[in-house]
Amino acid sequence: MKTLLSIIALSLALVTQSLGAQKYLQGATIIDGTGGPAIEDGVVVVDKGVLTCVGSREDCGVPDNAVIVDLRDRYITPGLVDAHVHFGQTGWLDGRPDGISAPDVYPYAKTAADAKANPGRWQQSYLCSGITAVFDVGGPFWTTQLRDSATSDPNSVHVKAAGPLISWAGRQQLQLDDEIYSFLPMGSVEQAVAGVAKLKSMGAQAVKVWYLAPAEEQRTGMDKRMLAVGAAASNANLPLLVHATSLREAKVALRAGAHMLVHSVSDQAVDQEFLDLLLQNNTVYAPTLVVGNGWTRALASVVLNASAPVDDPNGCVDQDTIEKIQQPQLLRSYLPDALNNAWAYQRLENDGRELVLMEQNLMAVHAVGGLIATATDAGNPMTLHGPAIHNEMEAMQRAGLSASQIITMSTRNGALAMQDENLFGTLRAGMSADLLVLKQDPREDIAAFRSLTHVMRAGQLHEQSALAWRTPK
Ligand SMILES: [Zn+2]
Structure with a gap:
């Protein structure tokens, strides 16, 4: 039986070891950014920071010894x-x-x-x-x-x-x-x-x-x-x-x-x-x-002396910024009279x-x-x-x-x-390898981008949690 494929789980450590080699992201539903139909059970091939193939398994010809990242039940979009x-x-x-x-x-x-x-x-x-x-x-x-x-x-x-x-x-x-x-x-x-x-x-x-x-x-x-x-x-x-x-x-x-x-x-x-x-x-x-x-909420938080809630589902706001938002009282004595x-x-x-x-x-x-x-x-x-x-x-x-x-x-x-449409923004061969892996289907509800699990930038696959500044609540 031919099972030479090395299935690598979604672990950053393992993926990091494979840096430099071609990577095959396999099994996800691919939404390529063009507005065209999605590719079910698709393959994205990444080599040296660039996409070299985006398509079906047949399109991209996955070799037996490929380094595979298994993304079944996930969704891939451009960054x-x-x-x-x-x-x-x-x-x-x-x-x-x-x-x-x-x-x-x-x-x-x-x-x-x-x-x-x-x-x-x-x-x-x-x-x-x-x-x-x-x-x-x-x-x-x-x-x-x-x-x-x-x-x-x-x-x-x-x-x-x-x-x-x-x-x-x-x-x-x-x-x-x-x-x-x-x-x-x-x-x-x-x-x-x-x-x-x-x-x-x-x-x-x-x-x-x-x-x-x-x-x-x-x-x-x-x-x-x-x-x-x-x-x-x-x-x-x-x-x-x-x-x-x-x-x-x-x-x-x-x-x-x-x-x-x-x-x-x-x-x-x-x-x-x-x-x-x-x-x-x-x-x-x-x-x-x-x-x-946002301006209204910021100024109102000073007027009302109550910090504004921060919507940060994945812990992406740094602690210094959070602390400033949580201390509107520091600005109270500087409020112009008109702001009441x-x-x-x-x-x-x-x-x-x-x-x-x-x-x-x-x-x-x-x-x-x-x-x-x-x-x-x-x-x-x-x-x-x-x-x-x-x-x-x-x-x-x-x-x-x-x-x-x-x-x-x-x-x-x-x-x-940004006039950079030949560099990024869609998933096709020749583009910078910048993409997202989501748990939920973003075609049903745009809030699915909150379910981000991985971010690939220039071919490097980051686990979302490794990019967080804080542990999300
Ligand atoms: Zn502006």
């Missing part, structure tokens, strides 16, 4: 992509002194220095949550340097970063010097265009404009600068990313050639003109449904109204075939690097998208947002 994060922010209010400034408790210079010194902390939180690629869409200069070291490192996620934001509305509290969370000015067309050149010279991988709605009398001039930035970004061969949450400004961003709108339109329902512009440009729409409520109980309740109501609009707009974009990518805005208060992806995907499902659609939006479409 998740979070198309909107900020390495420079912490997930708590210490990273946003423009929200509450408490210099004696959390001196911002120290917060910023810590973030720069330890991007690996968020890297681990991402991998721990099944995220294998992130787009940092605005932050300090140093974030633009993360990509070089990350691409083939099994302990890092793929990174692209836009670096400093071009905006007419900078935040003084976030501007320590030219290195730390710089805002590049757009006081004139020339100045705005000079910002693009500066980003190009520092090696930024995108141009991000923080396009808050200008006052009515400033609109004409400001829109010209937005369009000029778009043209300059195109000339510099850099994708244009725009924060524009109001419909009017979002349309200006689309006319400027935006590659991605990094948030939902949330001030009113989108109209046909918006949808036409979005489709003409093939612009990526990143809904970021949960980040606003009445404010907190009002804000919760507003969040509810805004969410309904964002859900409707998401479904309107989806109905016309718009390109949607899952994105959290992680790093903002209570939008935690890593596990925020579950909240966001589940909010998309409540909005009316099917789990299968969300899987594609969270894998292939994220890679399209």
Whole structure:
């Protein structure tokens, strides 16, 4: 009898021994990220960090002496992509002194220095949550340097970063010097265009404009600068990313050639003109449904003096962050007068109204075939690097998208947002070996991504628990 196959159980120790050899992941249902039908009892072949075959046993021709990882009754998907994060922010209010400034408790210079010194902390939180690629869409200069070291490192996620934001509305509290969370000015067309050149010279991988709605009398001039930035970004061969949450400004961003709108339109329902512009440009729409409520929960926890619950199913949030969230009382004496109980309740109501609009707009974009990518805005208060992806995907499902659609939006479409679709985001030969192993079927309920058991990054299979910062409760 021919039983030469060495069946290796799902033990990290054994798998580690086989590093370097070809690995055959066998028996799982494979969902490849393209939106096509799943492969039952499939095989994924991994060699030197790259996928060399994804298909049936016949397709991939498993040899007798193959190193096999038995994944019967499991589900394999591509690694998740979070198309909107900020390495420079912490997930708590210490990273946003423009929200509450408490210099004696959390001196911002120290917060910023810590973030720069330890991007690996968020890297681990991402991998721990099944995220294998992130787009940092605005932050300090140093974030633009993360990509070089990350691409083939099994302990890092793929990174692209836009670096400093071009905006007419900078935040003084976030501007320590030219290195730390710089805002590049757009006081004139020339100045705005000079910002693009500066980003190009520092090696930024995108141009991000923080396009808050200008006052009515400033609109004409400001829109010209937005369009000029778009043209300059195109000339510099850099994708244009725009924060524009109001419909009017979002349309200006689309006319400027935006590659991605990094948030939902949330001030009113989108109209046909918006949808036409979005489709003409093939612009990526990143809904970021949960980040606003995260801000509310963070600020309300200080107002109400009660720490906000943390949704962290797999222990992916580091202890330091947990402790800050659990001590809102440290910030109480710094609360502006306007932030009181009445404010907190009002804000919760507003969040509810805004969410309904964002859900409707998401479904309107989806109905016309718009390109949607899952994105959290992680790093903002209570939008935690890593596990925020579950909240966001589940909010998309409540909005009316099917789990299968969300899987594609969270894998292939994220890679399209990062313009790295030939490197990751789908499972096929030649792609980086980045994939997830789940216990539950993610096509039935997107919450199945919480049942993550393994994360493969650049061919290295990590047990999920080995990536956790804490023991989950
Ligand atoms: Zn953001």
